[in-house]
Amino acid sequence: MNIQKIPKSQVLVLIGAGHANIQVLKHLTMRNYEGLQTILINNGYSSLYSGMMPGLIENYYKFEDVSIDIPKLCKNSETIFINDEVIKLDEKKNYIYFKNHPPIKYTALSLNVGSRSKTNKLNISKDAKIIKVKPISNLHNQIILIENLIKKEKFISCSIIGGGVAGIEIAFALKSRFKNNIKLTIFSNQKNLEKNINSRSLKKILKLLVKNNMDLLNSEIISIKDKYIEDKDKNKYPTNISFISTGAMSLSWVVNSSLNLDQDGFIKINSYLQSENYKNIFATGDIASLNYAKRPKSGVMAVRQGEQLKKNIFKFLLGKNLSSFKPQSHWLYLIGTGNQNAVLNWRNISINGNLVWRLKELIDRRFIKKFSFNGPMTNSKKKIRLPLSIKVQNQINLKMRCEGCGSKLSKNNLLSYLNHSNSKNFEILSDSASISLSDKKLMQSIDHIKYFSDMDPYVFGRIAYLHSQNDILSSGSKVNSFSVSLGLPHHEDLAQKFYLEFFMQGIIYESNIDKSLLASGHTYTSDEPGITLNMNGTKILDTSKDQARENDLIYLTKPLGVGFLMSAFANNAKGVSPSVYKKLLNNMLISNKKAYEISNNYKGKALTDISGFGLAAHLIDICLNSNLTANLILNKNLIIAECLSELKLFQSSAYEDNRESSINHIKMMSEKNLNISNLSKILFDPQTSGPLLISINNDQKEEFENEFEKYYSFRPLLIGKFQTKKEFAIEIN
Ligand SMILES: Cc1cc2nc3c(=O)[nH]c(=O)nc-3n(C[C@H](O)[C@H](O)[C@H](O)COP(=O)(O)OP(=O)(O)OC[C@H]3O[C@@H](n4cnc5c(N)ncnc54)[C@H](O)[C@@H]3O)c2cc1C
Structure with missing residues (x-):
């Protein structure tokens, strides 16, 4: 066999799908660095774009408008995505340690893990209700806390601790969303509110705060209790819930590393975005601190650094000279002020209103669009070869790879x-x-x-x-x-x-x-x-395919759909969102062992498992061997994440064969029912790590379902019943 592909030998690991690393991934959707394995580690399946957070809090944007689909970005950049949290770095030996995976050794590393809300100067009591604005990946989930509180109390008072741009935007967004059900007060320890914006913009913001009945107090909060917060002069302010927007704090595993850090624990980087003392480690965004220029931490800064990172990291791997990142001194601020209005701040210029919001929306949507994919991947990537070791070079020069017992691991x-x-x-x-x-x-x-x-x-x-x-x-x-x-x-x-x-x-x-x-x-x-x-x-038990009995109920231990969903994912189908992809993986990771044991407790029989041939083929075997007909009622809960539209549009390559070998044994009782005929495609969908098909006597139904639910937190899927043998092995109602 000719060696077409260059073996991968170097490992680039990206930790955090922040604003910079996602640009490295985007770059890899258009370039193929031969010899390189890329891995992304992120603790979550979506990455949120910070510029659109206020619009999300306000309910103007939907979650999918402001988030980047990490599994698809990785698929298209041929990157392995590991959903886990990094807990330790051994930068001397080039190892990364995780919560739930074995360690990984890297050639080069890029850290873009954001930051945490600074809480070290706050005394927070256990019963205090708080929402930390960073990491932004958690912020969105926590807004539900406010919604629930308002549902219960009808009216709440909310404190925003910290008067930077983020705190102001959050206050306006909350006001727009919850209107007269919320009283908002911003506490700032800086006299001039936000120091990075001009006096004209400040005036406008202050006026809008008053207009919206929001208070701004110049006060340094030091403790947060259940029902109030307290400042350093011992003034108490009643509050139901507090947002902590007091600036950025580093991550413990970064602080515990031997990387050179600034006085706040952020990684000191040079103009090439490399760590000062480990040149194979790059750091960008909030977690990084330029060692030659001081700049505020922001999403814009992370985006700009990403533009340089995606060049330098590959130049480093190719052994080329790196280029310097030149941070700008002036930034364009577009600050959301609620109800689709925003303030534009550029040097001494200040404009506000709906048009500014429209401009902000245009810029933000354009950014997000760069990371979305429609339709199948094209295979027209530019190839760039990394320097290869002599061993790999020799292998390629041989042109032939040993196919016999030599085709094994070293x-x-x-x-x-x-x-x-x-x-x-x-x-x-x-x-x-x-x-x-x-x-x-x-x-x-x-x-x-x-x-x-x-x-x-x-x-x-x-x-x-x-x-x-x-x-x-x-x-x-x-x-x-x-x-x-x-x-x-x-x-x-x-x-x-x-x-x-x-x-x-x-x-x-x-x-x-x-x-x-x-x-x-x-x-x-x-x-x-x-x-x-x-x-x-x-x-342990004598079970076989001839043991189904008339009137036994037919159960599946988990939903079906691995085949068509994998195909939809490979085609970048919109419906396979990060949460659907997560459900798909989790479905395959559900072990059937306990289901099997529970069914034994109720004299049930695990008659077969559903694998590559699909449900119909396996069930037909049972019906033929047991001399019965299976009467099925198909429901959408039979499908992983109830993805009916994807089931209609996509199918696995094994689908046609599966259908052909089973269709003659199946009778559709209500052919005209479109829902059923769409759903029936699932009968032929091949499964990897699929469900068990279990039969249970009707008398045991409740007990079996309850015990199953206790363990799995969902009920087993009742799909029908065995009946006296009829003309067809399967009848679908
Ligand atoms: C409400 C709000 C509005 C804002 N608006 C703006 C704005 O309009 N413009 C602007 O420029 N800035 C804005 N910011 C600031 C901005 O949030 C941050 O500066 C920016 O998000 C930092 O980006 P980043 O790329 O460093 O990291 P992030 O975008 O925070 O990404 C870090 C990623 O790393 C992952 N991660 C973290 N720890 C680990 C770990 N241990 N293991 C694995 N993965 C990990 C996270 O899940 C996340 O996906 C706003 C902030 C807030 C809170």
Whole structure:
């Protein structure tokens, strides 16, 4: 086989989908740096654009108007997205540590993680109701606190602690939204309110505050209690809820690192946006502090730095000279003043009104639009090759890659993984493992799933385990042990170690929960990476496909839709929003094990699991073997996130085959009902880590559903009933 693709060996990690890093990702939607694996880590599936926050609080914008869809931005830039929180940096060894993932080693790192609201000078009592304006990713969710309070109290008083631009904009936005149900007071310890705007703009803002019946007090608040706040002169002000808009504070794991920091704990960066003491670490936005110029922290500054970052970071990786970031001295301020009005402030110029808001809206919407995608990706990226190691060069020069037993992982990478993986349940590098058998029957199954490119490989490892576990559960067994064969991408060095570590740790995470033993493993490299799991189970119950009984209820343990939703996501479908994508991943990560155990408690039978052939094919097998007909009622809750419009528009490549092999066994009782005929597409949708199909006697219905809900927080999906055999295996009502 000719080597077409250049193996990836260097790893660029972006932490935080802030205003600068998203520009690096956008750049990667148009460029392919051969030899580079890019990873984005962000604690959330959306990134909010700060300029539009006031409009969002005011309810003028919808959430999707002001947020960037991170999974799609990553998909289009061929970047792996890891949804997690970074908790530690080892910048000496180039490692990043997370809350819920194995550590990652990087070649270059870009930090754009924003900041936190400064609370170190405030004494906040436990029962005080507060909303921190930073991180902005949390601000939006918290506005609901005010809405709930107003619903309860009808009228509330709200304090905004801090009189900077953010505090003023929040006050106007809240007033526009909650009108006469809210009394707002801004507390500022600066005499001139906001120091970065001219006196004419200030006058206008002060006038608008009065007009809107909002107070501005020159006072330094030092403590926040349940019902009041107190300033340093011991004056008390009654308040129901307080916004903390007192400036920016750094993050603890940044402060605890050995990066050079300024006196407030922000990373000192040079004009190339590099850390002073670690040149492979770039920092931008609120978390960074220019070591040659003092500038206020703002979204605009982060955006400007992003324009330079997206050039410098790749120049660094290409070994080229970097260029300097030149911060501007004067900024255009467009400050929202509520009801679609804004004040424009530029040097000594000040204009206000609805036209200014329109201008602000135009600029902001244009920015957000740059990060949205319509239709499938085009494959016309400009290719730029990173400097490659001699080892990789030699491999490319060979033109042929060994396809036989040589197509495996380097022994060094494998040993390095095995030595630090701490896995107690397998013997290092043994060729096989001994497994003690009980006198029960041994069940065996094998399953393979192809890697969904650019998916978090740790999540994929977990999904692969759960997908295989289904086969064992549906045969009435418990997983005892398993062997794994990993098909890893043809990568080298750090990139190869990353995939190995993440695939394996994902598998081991689920096997630890399942208390199963990893018996043996094998690796190979491939253009089509994936995971094969061969599982052994001990038979606990005698279940088989001929055990469905007349009048038994038919349940699924979770919704369907992996096939068409993955296809819609790959085509940048609007309906697969970040929250839908999150539901899709979470759905695949739901283990069926407990559902299986609960069904056993109610004499239920896990008759099969729904996998690549789709619901219809699996159910037909059961009906034919049990000599029955399944009478189904399809509901939209059968579909992940109830995405009916995407179901209508998209389908997996396996859909047609699935449909063809099952359609002759299905009768639609009400052909004319469009809803049903649209919904029926789900019968042929292939599932990865799909649900179990369980049958339960009608007498056990309530108890089974209640116990299931107690554990899973949703009810099992009742899809129909087995009946006396009729002409068709499945009837749809
Ligand atoms: C209400 C309001 C209005 C504002 N309006 C404006 C305005 O009109 N114009 C303007 O210029 N500025 C404005 N600002 C200021 C602006 O919010 C910040 O300066 C700006 O958001 C900083 O951007 P950033 O790119 O540094 O980080 P952010 O935009 O805050 O992005 C940081 C990202 O990092 C992620 N993250 C953080 N910690 C971790 C972690 N440990 N692990 C993984 N991910 C992590 C977060 O989830 C987030 O996605 C406003 C601020 C507020 C509060």
